[in-house]
Amino acid sequence: MASEIKMAGVDTIQVPGVARTNADSEVIGGHRPVEVRPSGPVKAPQDMVAGLFLLGLAAFAIALGYSLPRGTLRAMGPGMLPFWVSMLVGGAGVGLVISSLVSEGSVLERWSLRGPIFVLGAILTFAVTVRPLGLIVAGPLVVAISGLAAPDTRWRELLIFAIMMTAFCIGLFSYTLRLPIPVWPTISL
Numbered sequence: 001m002a003s004e005i006k007m008a009g010v011d012t013i014q015v016p017g018v019a020r021t022n023a024d025s026e027v028i029g030g031h032r033p034v035e036v037r038p039s040g041p042v043k044a045p046q047d048m049v050a051g052l053f054l055l056g057l058a059a060f061a062i063a064l065g066y067s068l069p070r071g072t073l074r075a076m077g078p079g080m081l082p083f084w085v086s087m088l089v090g091g092a093g094v095g096l097v098i099s100s101l102v103s104e105g106s107v108l109e110r111w112s113l114r115g116p117i118f119v120l121g122a123i124l125t126f127a128v129t130v131r132p133l134g135l136i137v138a139g140p141l142v143v144a145i146s147g148l149a150a151p152d153t154r155w156r157e158l159l160i161f162a163i164m165m166t167a168f169c170i171g172l173f174s175y176t177l178r179l180p181i182p183v184w185p186t187i188s189l
Contacts, residue, residue, distance in 0.1 A: 032120035044105020051096030060092030085107030115149040134182040135174070 042048050063084060099105070115152045120170025122145040129138040143162035173179045 044100040045108040046106040047096045047100035051093045054093030058086045061086040118149035119146050132187045134184045135170050
């Protein structure tokens with residue numbers, strides 16, 4: 001059974017399980033846009049999903065680092081930092097879940113796999129190429145591959161960014177921190 005409620009220029013039609021809001025906004029093609037929001041305890045579905053994801057990620061990290069000794073604050077063990085970072089991530093997840101129940105937020109929309117696939121591909125490419133090809137090749141390659149994640153990539157700006165980031169990473173990791181990351185290729189091309 002649908003009921004209609006009018007409040008401050010907003011028409012709301014109640015349908016079982018769904019609330020449709022038709023706000024006074026620009027009329028497109030003779031029709032006003034209709035925003036579909038789920039009714040029920042969750043007021044911000046996007047925040048709820050993000051919070052549950054962070055809780056799952058925190059639980060996974062805690063489970064992986066469970067066997068590492070945490071030590072004490074005076075003598076920290078290898079499991080101390082991963083444990084507390086996981087707890088902070090889990091706390092942020094709990095905060096998002098609670099806020100999704102209390103305040104209005106974004107609906108869960110469709111999203112493309114293009115971004116995550118290219119960013120993950122860039123990370124894996126870096127892992128495979130940094131030792132044999134060095135930072136001088138792996139750095140710009142990673143920036144170029146991750147740039148494919150956005151459909152509106154401007155290649156000239158991406159090239160400038162790749163050169164600057166590679167120079168910064170070489171300066172930071174090789175010269176400032178003196179990490180054993182090769183700058184130049186170790187194999188002949």
